[in-house]
Amino acid sequence: MVFSSITFLFYFLPLVLFSYYLVPYKLKNLILLIFSLIFYAYGEPVYIFIMLFSCIVDYVNAIVIDKYRNTYKSKLALICSIVINLSLLGFFKYSDFFISIVNNVANSNLSLLNLSLPIGISFYTFQTLSYTIDVYRNEAPVQKYIFSLSAFVTLFPQLVAGPIVRYSDIAYDLNHRIHNFDKFYDGIYRFIIGLCKKVILANNLGVIWYSIKATPYNTLSLATCWLGIICFTLQIYFDFSGYSDMAIGLGKIFGFEFLENFNFPYISKSITEFWRRWHISLGVWFRDYVYIPLGGNRCSKCRWFLNIFIVWFLTGLWHGASFNFILWGLYFGVILVFEKLFLLEILKRLPNFIKHFYTMFLVIIGFVLFEIDNLNGICNYLAAMFNFKNIIIDKMFLYYLIPNITLIVFAIISATPIVKIILDKYKYIRIIVLLFGLILSTSFLIDASFNPFLYFRF
DSSP: OOSSSHHIIIIIHHHHHHHHHHSOGGGHHHHHHHHHHHHHHTTOTTTHHHHHHHHHHHHHHHHHHHHTTTSHHHHHHHHHHHHHHHHHHHHHHHHHHHHHHHHHHHTOOOOOOOOOOOTTHHHHHHHHHHHHHHHHTTSSOOOOOHHHHHHHHHOHHHHTTOOOOOHHHHHHHHHHOOOOHHHHHHHHHHHHHHHHIIIIIIHHHHHHHHHHHTSOGGGOOHHHHHHHHHHHHHHHHHHHHHHHHHHHHHHHHTTOOOOOOOOOGGGOSSHHHHHHHSSHHHHHHHIIIIIHHHTTTSSOHHHHHHHHHHHHHHHHHHHOSSHHHHHHHHHHHHHHHHIIIIIHHHHHTSOHHHHHHHHHHHHHHHHHHHHOOSHHHHHHHHHHHTOTTSOSSOHHHHHHHHHHHHHHHHHHHHTSTHHHHHHHHSTTHHHHHHHHHHHHHHHHHHHOSOOOOGGGGO
16 A cells, blocks of 8 residues: 555545544554554555564564663674564565576576565664664663554554654654644645655656656667656656655654655755755664764775775665666765765865756766666666767657656756745645645546556565
C-alpha cells in the first residue's frame, strides 16, 4: 500500500484516524502498531515476521545494554544487534548479487535464491540500529515497553521509504506527544503538498522518462537524451521529497515531529551543499554511525579520504544490489574529495550561476549512473548525451517537449523555494491548495494507471 493510492486515502487513513482519536491516550501507540502492521501486511504478509523479529531482537539487546552498561555484556549485546540486523538486510537484499559475483569470478553455476525484497527493510534496519547504538552511547533512554518500541519501528508514515527516523529524535514523543488542531492542520497541509508532488509532478514526469528510456539509445537525439534524464532528475526529487512530505505530514497528524529530509537540493552551488540538502536523514545516519566512528576528518588526509570513500561505497550499496549503485556512490565520493581538496575554494570565486550549473550538471550525470542498471546502458546513454555529431533535435524531442513544457517549467520552479515562499507569505491560499490539490490528485489517481514508487526498489 502506498500513500498515493485510493485505498490508502479513502479507506485506510480515515479508519486509522477514527480509531486513533477515539481511544484513550495510553492506547494510541497500540492502535498505531496494529494499523502499521496491517499497512505492511497489505503488501508483505509473510515478511512482517522479519520486522517483528527485528523489534524483539533490539528490544532485548537494548535492555541488556542498559542493565550491564560499561561491561563486556553491554558491548556484546550491541554487536549482537548489529550483526543480526545487518545479516537480515544482507541476506534478503544482497544474496543474489554476491552469488552472481561468485559465479562470474569462479565460473561456477550456483543457483540464485530469487528472494523478493522485504519492503522498507533498508529503512527499518537503520532505524532499529540507531536505537541500540544510541542506547549504548547513552544518547537515548532505553524503551521498557515493547509495544512502544515496536510502534517506533513499524510506524507506517515512515516505514516504507523514510525519512530514517532515529529513536533519539522521537523518544520523548513516543509516550508524551501533544495533539492539537494546529499540528493536525499543518500535517494535512504537508501531506497534500507531498501528494501533489508525487501524483501530479513525479508521475507525469516519469511517463516522459520511461518512454525515452525504453527507446534504443543509439536512435535518440542529443536533445531527447537530455530531456529524458532531466525529467528523471525532476521525477526522482518529487517522488522522494513528496513521499517525505507525506510522511512528515502524517507524523504531525499523529503528534510526532519528524526531521526534514529534503531542503531544495537543486538550488545547491556545490556537490557538498547538495548532499546536505538531499535525503538528509540518510546522510546524517551515515555521518553519525559510520563516518565519525571511522575517524571522520580528525585523522591523516589519506585516512580522511578513505573514510569518505567507505561511506560513499556503502551509500551506493545501500541503495541497491547492483554495480551501478556502487559506481554512483563512488562517483560522488570522488567529487566530494576533489571539492575538499581544492574545488570549493575555486567555486567561491565564481558567479552563482556557474556554481549552480556545475552542480546540476554533475547531479544529472550522476542520475544516469543511478537509474540505468547496467554498465553498457550507462555508457551508451552517456555517449548519446554528448554525441554532437548526431542529430541535435529531432521529432521525438519536440513530441515530448511541446505538450509537456508547462509541466516541466512548473516542476523546475517548484524545485526551488519560490512556491513555498508564496504559500508561507499568503497563508489564505493554503485552503485553496488543500482542496484543489486533493481533488486534482484524486482525479489523477482514478484516471491514471502509471503510479510507480521508486523507493520500493530499496
